[in-house]
Amino acid sequence: MSDTSAHSGMPADELLAAELALGVLAGAERDAAAERAAREPAFARMVAAWEERLAPWAAEIAEVSPSPLVWDRIAAALPAQAAPHASLWQSLAFWRGLTLATGTLAAACVGALIYIGNIPQPAPLIAAIDGGGHHHFVATLDTRSGAVAVTPAAFAADATRVPELWLIPADGKPRPLGLLRADRTVTITIPRELVPHATRDAVLAVSLEPQGGSPTGQPTGPVIASGKLTLL
Amino acid sequence: MDLDANRSLIATALARIPGGDRAALQTVYRLTSAKLFGVALRILGDRSEAEDVLQEVYVTVWRKAADFDAGRASPMTWLITIARNRAIDRLRTSKQSRRMDPIDEALDVADSRPIADGALETSEDNARLYGCLGQLARDERAALRGAFFDGNTYEDLALRLSVPLGTMKSRIRRALLKLKTCLEPNP
Numbered sequence: 001m002s003d004t005s006a007h008s009g010m011p012a013d014e015l016l017a018a019e020l021a022l023g024v025l026a027g028a029e030r031d032a033a034a035e036r037a038a039r040e041p042a043f044a045r046m047v048a049a050w051e052e053r054l055a056p057w058a059a060e061i062a063e064v065s066p067s068p069l070v071w072d073r074i075a076a077a078l079p080a081q082a083a084p085h086a087s088l089w090q091s092l093a094f095w096r097g098l099t100l101a102t103g104t105l106a107a108a109c110v111g112a113l114i115y116i117g118n119i120p121q122p123a124p125l126i127a128a129i130d131g132g133g134h135h136h137f138v139a140t141l142d143t144r145s146g147a148v149a150v151t152p153a154a155f156a157a158d159a160t161r162v163p164e165l166w167l168i169p170a171d172g173k174p175r176p177l178g179l180l181r182a183d184r185t186v187t188i189t190i191p192r193e194l195v196p197h198a199t200r201d202a203v204l205a206v207s208l209e210p211q212g213g214s215p216t217g218q219p220t221g222p223v224i225a226s227g228k229l230t231l232l
Numbered sequence: 233m234d235l236d237a238n239r240s241l242i243a244t245a246l247a248r249i250p251g252g253d254r255a256a257l258q259t260v261y262r263l264t265s266a267k268l269f270g271v272a273l274r275i276l277g278d279r280s281e282a283e284d285v286l287q288e289v290y291v292t293v294w295r296k297a298a299d300f301d302a303g304r305a306s307p308m309t310w311l312i313t314i315a316r317n318r319a320i321d322r323l324r325t326s327k328q329s330r331r332m333d334p335i336d337e338a339l340d341v342a343d344s345r346p347i348a349d350g351a352l353e354t355s356e357d358n359a360r361l362y363g364c365l366g367q368l369a370r371d372e373r374a375a376l377r378g379a380f381f382d383g384n385t386y387e388d389l390a391l392r393l394s395v396p397l398g399t400m401k402s403r404i405r406r407a408l409l410k411l412k413t414c415l416e417p418n419p
Contacts, residue, residue, distance in 0.1 A: 009409050010405070010408070010409050010412070015405060015408070018408045018412075019404075019408075021313075022376065022379045022380060022404070022408070023316060023317075023320045023379055023380065023383055023384075023385075024379045024384070024385055024386050024389070024404060025385065025386075026324055026385040026386075026387065027324070030324070048304070048305060051305075051309055051313045052305060052306070052309050053361070053411065053412070053415055054361075054380060055306070055308065055309040055312050055313065056357045056358045056360075056361045057361060057365075057380055057381075058267070058271060058308075058312050059358055060381075061267070061270045061271055061274055061381070062270050063266035063267050063269075063270050064266060064269050064270045064273055065265075065266050065269070066265055066266070066269040066282075066283055066286055067279075067283060069283075070265070070269075070283050070286050070287055071258070071261055071265075073287050074257075074261065074287050074290045074291060074294075075254070075258075077287065077291050078254065078257075078291070078294055131255055132253050132254060132255020132256060132258075133253070133254070133255065134253075134255075156244070156248070158240065158241065158244055159240050159244075160240050160241075161241070208241070222241075222259060222262065222263075224255075224259075
């Protein structure tokens with residue numbers, strides 16, 4: 001590559017970075033360049049800059065759905081979930097989730113005691129709204145008034161989307177209940193016609209929606225967490 | 233699809249992976265696997281090879297997510313780069329045949345418009361790159377296209393476009409310099 005800079009007018013290093021990013025190198029040349037990128041931060045930055053320049057071209061490539069089995073293979077290739085993960089114990093979200101979930105359960109217990117003192121009031125229902133091994137929200141439902149209080153636990157706010165709560169009764173059709181907050185408990189009064197559906201084993205789910213909530217009346221973003229209403 | 237919203241969803245999910253959050257990896261997979269599979273399939277031309285690569289890509293994402301710096305790179309660039317590199321590595325080591333058919337001029341950038349892509353960059357990035365690619369000579373663009381989309385090496389491209397190897401190297405290097413000068417006029 002002695003003719004490198006003469007031909008291109010680019011410093012030899014940067015040309016090599018561009019060639020690596022573009023993918024025209026082969027064999028020992030490619031290996032050597034990749035090794036350099038792993039070793040030299042300055043060279044790695046040049047490679048990254050070229051990757052950034054070229055990547056928008058990939059917009060032209062059509063999306064193709066892989067076989068659903070691929071995800072199963074990926075999940076199987078990850079380290080076993082049961083092994084205690086050091087970073088979990090350092091995770092603020094984890095501790096915040098645990099503390100809040102526990103606190104909410106305690107509050108719900110107090111609520112239950114009050115209810116028990118007022119028999120024959122119906123008992124509240126509770127749902128731990130989980131996803132990915134975290135309690136995202138904890139919900140307590142007063143079946144008499146139809147008020148559901150939803151407390152954020154390990155839910156991490158998203159810059160552009162808002163969490164929306166859905167009731168999914170036995171018929172499997174999600175009904176929108178309202179928007180939740182990442183920073184405080186929100187109490188939503190379930191519409192009167194939906195109260196009969198808010199029973200034990202109905203599911204509460206949370207999806208991420210555009211500001212203002214789902215424009216369609218159905219979840220449009222990913223459902224990140226869900227949980228069944230159960231008796232305390 | 234709101235481009236910025238999608239970008240921020242992917243970046244947020246990537247940031248949760250180093251804590252061991254499998255659901256976060258699954259979110260990244262849901263949002264990006266069809267695009268990355270398209271990239272790998274285009275290079276390898278074989279579904280089963282491309283699926284093997286896709287698996288490697290997301291296991292790599294799981295292990296390396298802490299290296300991703302949202303302040304510096306776009307999440308899709310990071311992911312597409314991993315997918316392209318893995319697919320090219322596989323292409324170089326397997327007996328998989330490279331694409332050596334004539335480079336499709338019908339799809340040439342001179343005739344196509346920038347495509348807004350929900351998973352990818354903002355349309356401005358896109359338009360800028362397309363504008364600059366459009367200023368290249370047709371044979372320069374064809375050579376870059378064969379390298380970027382099909383994973384061709386210098387030698388592949390020389391054979392595919394029937395020019396001597398030295399000519400192909402000069403052509404690509406000239407094209408890269410023009411591209412850089414056009415994308416960043418004030419160095």
